[in-house]
Amino acid sequence: MSSSTAVEKRSELNPRTTSYEFCGPIGATLITIGVPLTTYLLYFGCSQQNGCPPPLTSIKNPEILDTLQTPEFWKSLWDTEATLMYLGWYAFCVVAWLVLPGDWIDGTLMRNGKKIQYKINAFSTFLLALGVTAGVILRFGPESFTFLYDKWVGFVTASLAMSIVQSIYCYASSFYGGKLLALGGNSGNFIYDFYIGRELNPMIGSFDLKSFNELRPGLILWALVDISMACEQWVRRGGTLTDSMILVLGFHLWYVADAVYNEPAIFTIMDITTDGFGFMLAVGDLSWLPFTYSLQARYLAFQHVELGRVGTAIVVVVSLTGYWIFRSANGEKNDFRNGRNPKNLTYMETKRGTKLLTSGWWGRSRHPNYFGDWLMALSWSLATGFDTPVTYFYPIYFFVLLVHRQLRDDEMCEVKYGEDWKAYKKLVPYRIIPYIY
Known part of the structure; x- marks a missing residue:
């Protein structure tokens, strides 16, 4: 293979980034x-x-x-x-x-x-x-x-x-x-x-x-x-x-x-x-x-x-709820990607030949695992009480990060699936938090 052909192939494989x-x-x-x-x-x-x-x-x-x-x-x-x-x-x-x-x-x-x-x-x-x-x-x-x-x-x-x-x-x-x-x-x-x-x-x-x-x-x-x-x-x-x-x-x-x-x-x-x-x-x-x-x-x-008993109980409930959502949502996704569907979840066929879940946790929002992850982060700060706002920095930052990730993911899926993604968003309209966002 000539050096010019090799350079051409590398440029095709590694195209110049055109958007920031x-x-x-x-x-x-x-x-x-x-x-x-x-x-x-x-x-x-x-x-x-x-x-x-x-x-x-x-x-x-x-x-x-x-x-x-x-x-x-x-x-x-x-x-x-x-x-x-x-x-x-x-x-x-x-x-x-x-x-x-x-x-x-x-x-x-x-x-x-x-x-x-x-x-x-x-x-x-x-x-x-x-x-x-x-x-x-x-x-x-x-x-x-x-x-x-x-x-x-x-x-x-x-x-x-x-x-x-x-x-x-x-x-x-x-x-x-x-x-x-x-x-x-x-x-x-x-x-x-x-x-x-x-x-x-x-x-x-x-x-x-x-x-x-x-x-x-x-x-x-x-x-x-x-x-x-x-x-x-x-x-x-x-x-x-x-x-x-x-x-x-x-x-x-x-x-x-x-x-x-x-x-x-x-x-x-x-x-x-x-x-x-x-x-x-x-x-x-x-x-x-x-x-x-x-x-x-x-x-x-x-x-x-x-915190005392009541405060401890509240923090534990918030954390366990978040973990349950996070782990069960990821479990549904991993099972589905590996060809298993034990919960008989519904899905949408795309022109690319791939499938998008439309029920279970993934029917409630497009990123339910993000919501569960954020609830866990919130519980960590709740454990510090309310004497200072500084210890709540992480859940605030984390929510901004998750929204940014969701926007990046939506942009890539728009390119990847085209019209199918628009149809999917109508079936699953909420992005992270069901009925809210």
Whole structure:
């Protein structure tokens, strides 16, 4: 094959991106700056030292601006010991992926006619991490595992540094070796492609970086962060935990366990099948997830909220309702995709030969799993009470994220199914929340 023919084939396989998401390069720039900034602000804006949120008088204090201009403040964001610990944690996850047994499964068929094989052992990695953590706490006491609380800012900085390094590596390597690019990440604009992700599946041998980051170093670290926050509260209270901390810890551990146990389900989501791996997914997986999703647990480490029986019951009902919707909706979808229909759900045939569910949870809305996921997120914040709005940041942000995902999905389905999608929307008019949205 001549070099010109090879170039032609690559350009056909990797067409130039002609439309932007996230308001294009300007939006990508703002988010690239805004995500790290928000991660830090959630710490400095909700802490025992500053208040949660800080009093307005302290926010307006000119000394804050003076502090931000000092080299000492910026140096305080870096913690060498925390960075080495974070690198050790990431290495632990990589080694666990390599040595722990696990099945290899095929991903979805890509447009180059190939399928990537993924190793499934996130759940065993999670159990190993919990086992090591439990051993440390039992041997040296809960105070030995409060370092994540003590070195919070240093760990945030380390995770952001890892996100930047990986994003630069993946962007640079995407120009070599005839890589398969993401359809949405080949615009030619450096800022936008760096953020959205240029290469679809960056791999080192059989090691797929995108799917690895999706479930291991950030998601499992979230669980360990929560355990560290519970240890901090335990030490401060002299050997007891509040009902609110028990709830948040239980909800989060269950959420993480459910995600890693159902690892094969991620290989059909948009992050894996459609999006490239750039700063958006890197910082989301490695930094945003463990250090913003754990906000409620960090707040409860220093603010000891007691809910009582009635409050506890309400929070549990909201969480279990969300989990029931989330898991049963995903179960219906996975059964149907695998050729099973135990509930005899109705569906619509499309001209593409595929089928769209029109009953069960998927007849109530086009994304019922999003609704269930959001209810669980809301329950985590309800457990912190109503003394501060800051701990409700996550369900507010998460709802915006889910609406954005839904809009992206609808746009792709409009292109994919054409007139059939318009007919389907008449059968299933609600997008996420039945009878409301």
